[in-house]
Amino acid sequence: MALIESAFSVMSEKPLAVPGTIDNAELIRYLRAKIDQLLVVMGSQPLRPEELDDATLIALDPIGIIAESFGQVIAHLYATNNRLDIARNEIRTILDTLGAAVVVLDLEDRVEDCNRRALDWFFDGGERAQVIGHPAAEVCTCAAALGEVRSSADGSSHSTNIHGRDVQVVASKICDEAGQHAQTVMLFTDIGEQKTIERHLQLYAEVFSHIGEGILITDADNRIIEINDAVTRITGYARDELIGADPGKLKSGLHKPAFYAGMWRTLRAQGHWQGEVFDRTRDGRVVPLLQTISEVRNADDKLTHRIAVMADISSMKEAQTRLDFLAHHDVLTALPNRLLFNDRLHHAIERAQRDKSALALLFIDLDRFKNINDSLGHHVGDLLLIEAARRIKSLARRADTVARFGGDEFVVLMESGASHESAAHLAEKLVVAFKQPFTVTGTELHIGCSIGITLYPDDGTDAVSLLKNADAAMYRAKESGRDGHYRYTAELSAATNSKLELDNALRSAVRDGGFELHYQPIVDIKRGEVIACEALLRWPQAPAGASTPDLFVPVAEETRLIVPLGHWVVREALTRFQAWQAEGLTLDYISVNISAVQMAQPDFPDSIISLLLESGVAGHHLQIEITENVLMGNIDLCSWVLTQLREHGIRTAIDDFGTGYSSLSYLKRLPIDNLKIDRSFVRDIPGDPNDCAIAAAVVSLARTLGMDTIAEGIETLEQQNYLARIGCDKVQGYLHSRPLPAADFLTFVRQAHPFRTGDST
Ligand code: C2E
Ligand code: MG
Ligand code: MG
Numbered sequence: 001m002a003l004i005e006s007a008f009s010v011m012s013e014k015p016l017a018v019p020g021t022i023d024n025a026e027l028i029r030y031l032r033a034k035i036d037q038l039l040v041v042m043g044s045q046p047l048r049p050e051e052l053d054d055a056t057l058i059a060l061d062p063i064g065i066i067a068e069s070f071g072q073v074i075a076h077l078y079a080t081n082n083r084l085d086i087a088r089n090e091i092r093t094i095l096d097t098l099g100a101a102v103v104v105l106d107l108e109d110r111v112e113d114c115n116r117r118a119l120d121w122f123f124d125g126g127e128r129a130q131v132i133g134h135p136a137a138e139v140c141t142c143a144a145a146l147g148e149v150r151s152s153a154d155g156s157s158h159s160t161n162i163h164g165r166d167v168q169v170v171a172s173k174i175c176d177e178a179g180q181h182a183q184t185v186m187l188f189t190d191i192g193e194q195k196t197i198e199r200h201l202q203l204y205a206e207v208f209s210h211i212g213e214g215i216l217i218t219d220a221d222n223r224i225i226e227i228n229d230a231v232t233r234i235t236g237y238a239r240d241e242l243i244g245a246d247p248g249k250l251k252s253g254l255h256k257p258a259f260y261a262g263m264w265r266t267l268r269a270q271g272h273w274q275g276e277v278f279d280r281t282r283d284g285r286v287v288p289l290l291q292t293i294s295e296v297r298n299a300d301d302k303l304t305h306r307i308a309v310m311a312d313i314s315s316m317k318e319a320q321t322r323l324d325f326l327a328h329h330d331v332l333t334a335l336p337n338r339l340l341f342n343d344r345l346h347h348a349i350e351r352a353q354r355d356k357s358a359l360a361l362l363f364i365d366l367d368r369f370k371n372i373n374d375s376l377g378h379h380v381g382d383l384l385l386i387e388a389a390r391r392i393k394s395l396a397r398r399a400d401t402v403a404r405f406g407g408d409e410f411v412v413l414m415e416s417g418a419s420h421e422s423a424a425h426l427a428e429k430l431v432v433a434f435k436q437p438f439t440v441t442g443t444e445l446h447i448g449c450s451i452g453i454t455l456y457p458d459d460g461t462d463a464v465s466l467l468k469n470a471d472a473a474m475y476r477a478k479e480s481g482r483d484g485h486y487r488y489t490a491e492l493s494a495a496t497n498s499k500l501e502l503d504n505a506l507r508s509a510v511r512d513g514g515f516e517l518h519y520q521p522i523v524d525i526k527r528g529e530v531i532a533c534e535a536l537l538r539w540p541q542a543p544a545g546a547s548t549p550d551l552f553v554p555v556a557e558e559t560r561l562i563v564p565l566g567h568w569v570v571r572e573a574l575t576r577f578q579a580w581q582a583e584g585l586t587l588d589y590i591s592v593n594i595s596a597v598q599m600a601q602p603d604f605p606d607s608i609i610s611l612l613l614e615s616g617v618a619g620h621h622l623q624i625e626i627t628e629n630v631l632m633g634n635i636d637l638c639s640w641v642l643t644q645l646r647e648h649g650i651r652t653a654i655d656d657f658g659t660g661y662s663s664l665s666y667l668k669r670l671p672i673d674n675l676k677i678d679r680s681f682v683r684d685i686p687g688d689p690n691d692c693a694i695a696a697a698v699v700s701l702a703r704t705l706g707m708d709t710i711a712e713g714i715e716t717l718e719q720q721n722y723l724a725r726i727g728c729d730k731v732q733g734y735l736h737s738r739p740l741p742a743a744d745f746l747t748f749v750r751q752a753h754p755f756r757t758g759d760s761t
Contacts, residue, residue: 075155075172075185101167101188104174105150109136109143112183121188122146122163150184159191166192214289214310220303222246234289234312236282247308252280263293267306271295276313288313330404332382333389341403341411345463348415352456359456360414360423362485363470364392364430365478367448369408370554371659374596375629376443383440384447395429411470420455420487427451427485450477451485459488475545503559505543506552510565514541517572518739521748522591522710525720526729530749534591534625534732535573536739537565557597566598570608574615574622576742581617585749589651591623596630599637605644612648619649625676627655632666639670646671653710658694668705675702677728679713686722696726703727 092115095102101118105111111131114123122140123131136143142163149160153171160169167188176182208215214231218224224242232239235250242249255278267273274292281287289310296305328340336344345361352359366388373381385408392410393402401413414423430449437444452473460466469488477486509515515537522532537549546552556562570592577590598604612619624645631638631654642652653674654667658681667675677698684691695711702709711723714733723731737748 075174099190103146103186103188104183105136105146105186106183107181109147109150110134111136111139118188121165146186149186153184153186162188165190166195212311214308214312216242216247216308216310218247218306218308220305222306225305231310234281234287234310235279241282250279252278252286254278254286267293267295271297277310279310288317330406333386333404335389335393335410336401336403338403338405341401341405341413342463344401345413345466348413349456349461349463349466352415357416358418358458359466360418360420361454361456361466361470362412362414362423362427362430363452363454363467363474364410364412365450365474366408366434367450367478369447371627371629372445372447374633376445376632380440380443380445384438384445387438387440388434388447388449391433392430395426395433411467418455420453423453423455424485424487427453431485450474452477452488453485454488472545475551479545479547479551502543502546502552502555503561505546506556506559506561506565509539509541510561510568515539515565515568516741517569517576518741519576519590519745520732520739521737521745522730522732523736524730525724530587530736531730532587532589532591532623533745534593534739535569535576536593537569538739553595557595560597562595562597563601566595567607567611569593570611570622571615574611574617577621578615578617580746583746585746587621589621589623591625591651591653593655594624594626594630596626596633599626599630599641600634605641608645608650609648612650619645620651623651623653623673625653625655628657628659631670635666642671656712657698667707672705672707674708674710674730676710676712676732679733682711682713682719682723682733683715685719692722692726695723695728699723699726699728 095115101121102115103118104113131139145162149171153173155172157170168191171186173181174183208228214234215228216231217226224245263273272294277289277291278286290313291310293308298304330337396402396412403411434449437446452470454466454470459469473486473488477484517535518538519533521530524531573590573592651673655676656678657675658678681691681694699709709728710730711728712732714720714731714735
């Protein structure tokens with residue numbers, strides 16, 4: 001009785017009593033009364049882990065202890081029974097309901113007795129009658145193992161594996177009346193489940209010590225009782241420096257008391273808190289941690305522990321800072337981007353409003369940047385932008401904000417002391433600085449800039465209008481000849497269209513046929529005849545700021561509207577040529593300008609050829625003009641296109657020759673008929689010896705390559721005479737005629753214009 005009590009008392013951690021003499025009847029009564037409870041303890045679910053904390057659970061071996069006690073009880077029972085031979089069947093019935101197996105062997109390993117569970121586990125599920133009295137070796141599936149247990153019986157408990165089953169074993173010797181050892185009672189308890197729990201606990205322990213996050217456990221008094229290795233790694237404190245300490249030891253001092261008060265409030269109210277905490281490591285560094293603190297409560301809802309899980313988020317924070325930088329800066333130049341600039345502008349406006357001071361905005365756009373990108377590639381373009389950014393930054397004052405808005409657009413915000421004069425002064429310095437060539441990958445590049453200026457509050461009181469007006473002023477600067485700056489005026493606003501409006505206007509004009517072609521004669525000065533003409537786009541209803549193709553063609557290219565527009569140009573030019581032919585005007589060819597975007601269309605050659613066939617004009621009457629930059633931008637593509645066009649007799653001219661970056665050796669490989677010497681080289685001849693030399697070189701090279709040259713932009717007779725002398729006898733320019741509407745062009749040619757040649761003057 002006392003023994004059984006002791007077995008149960010294990011659960012309340014009382015020491016075990018040593019077995020005394022047992023009264024059989026009393027025991028049976030007791031077993032009857034307690035059988036349910038006993039089965040809970042020894043049966044399939046002996047443990048309810050939630051009732052025990054982990055540490056106690058690991059330390060305890062309740063099944064082992066109970067089995068040991070109970071095994072001794074049963075051994076006693078048998079000993080007494082042997083003597084009194086009573087109630088054997090009743091005991092059997094009780095034993096059969098046990099979750100444990102009981103086997104009694106004599107000294108020769110003959111089976112004296114066993115219960116139901118033992119029959120199932122060790123005797124193949126047989127019946128007791130087939131087993132009792134037989135040698136174990138004959139009837140038992142694991143006789144050797146049982147024999148071994150029997151021979152080492154000493155009444156203590158140990159665990160082993162029998163027949164694939166993890167069991168706790170107690171084997172006790174029973175003596176006969178003469179006091180001689182006669183039998184051995186063995187009790188086997190299945191501990192498979194306990195083993196599983198142990199394995200899980202082992203696993204948890206492994207996870208605890210190896211997990212990347214720090215785990216810190218405090219008791220109810222907020223003293224640290226356990227940490228894992230990660231805490232040491234994160235904080236730099238050794239284990240024994242933290243155990244017993246208050247977690248406040250890790251405080252960085254960066255948080256206000258209110259922060260911790262809030263944390264405790266949430267923790268008490270919700271049992272859980274999560275947030276970012278800056279702690280201080282042992283060597284004084286501040287480390288950002290993502291912390292989750294949870295309360296642990298027992299069955300009586302009493303706080304027993306708190307568990308803090310901490311993740312070091314330093315690298316995440318760094319990535320965040322980097323991301324933040326990227327979100328607000330231009331990657332290429334590291335200048336603030338549009339987003340950051342807008343933010344600064346908003347703040348600057350607020351300050352200026354308050355202080356009644358002025359601000360100035362400079363909107364800077366690089367001239368001809370696209371040429372460089374197209375011809376020398378984006379890599380060179382990028383390097384040039386970096387250099388340009390550096391140049392702008394070096395001229396701006398330290399307090400000014402210089403930003404890149406994307407593409408080749410930069411903006412400077414001048415705050416303190418901003419005035420029209422200071423803005424114009426900076427703009428002037430920038431224009432002069434940009435006149436100096438840039439050296440990129442060993443090449444000298446010439447690129448100018450156009451600048452639009454607005455002032456707060458005169459030219460706008462909010463960020464959007466200040467920027468929009470500065471953009472408009474910049475366009476005006478471009479319109480009036482590039483390489484300059486322009487202060488915004490109210491009139492400009494009335495006439496100005498933003499890019500978006502321009503895009504819409506272009507779209508409508510393409511749809512509604514709002515474009516015209518003008519034709520400029522190409523004259524052979526030797527023959528004194530108009531031999532051909534160039535078709536040039538005109539937009540009669542163009543919004544202000546987009547009056548010439550130089551201004552609207554780039555926008556049409558950007559929005560790809562140039563594709564339908566360019567298609568229309570070719571069709572219109574061919575239709576006109578056909579009509580003139582019908583009226584008896586025979587020119588060698590009509591020349592049309594083709595943009596890079598059109599060239600890149602896979603169906604470009606086909607579309608030109610079908611327009612040609614549709615018009616009935618012979619191929620050699622059509623010439624396309626492409627710039628060197630388009631050509632060099634994609635030499636293989638151009639070579640493919642030009643060859644296809646050439647198969648239909650179509651001619652090719654290189655436009656604005658000399659302004660780009662072509663290599664003559666490439667030109668040699670392509671079917672090119674004409675080089676058009678750019679106006680910029682013609683303008684200053686014969687006065688400028690450099691330009692004279694360039695023009696002469698182009699003419700002689702062209703001749704060597706079997707091409708003709710046409711000089712563009714001839715305005716004076718002197719220019720024409722010089723060109724004739726160096727062997728260029730085809731010219732185009734105001735000297736002969738401006739580009740004319742179709743009807744005027746026809747009249748012009750018909751007048752049999754008495755062209756004066758160089759020789760006749
Ligand atoms: P471009 O092809 O080099 O055309 C020659 C430009 O020089 C024309 O300007 C013409 O009016 C101008 N010009 C001719 N002779 C003289 C002169 O003696 N003095 C001066 N100062 N200028 C002269 P425009 O018509 O404004 O065209 C400008 C550019 O726009 C063209 O340069 C061409 O690149 C482009 N463009 C014109 N029409 C088209 C078109 O249908 N498609 C494409 N893609 N581009 C076009
Ligand atoms: Mg042209
Ligand atoms: Mg040209």
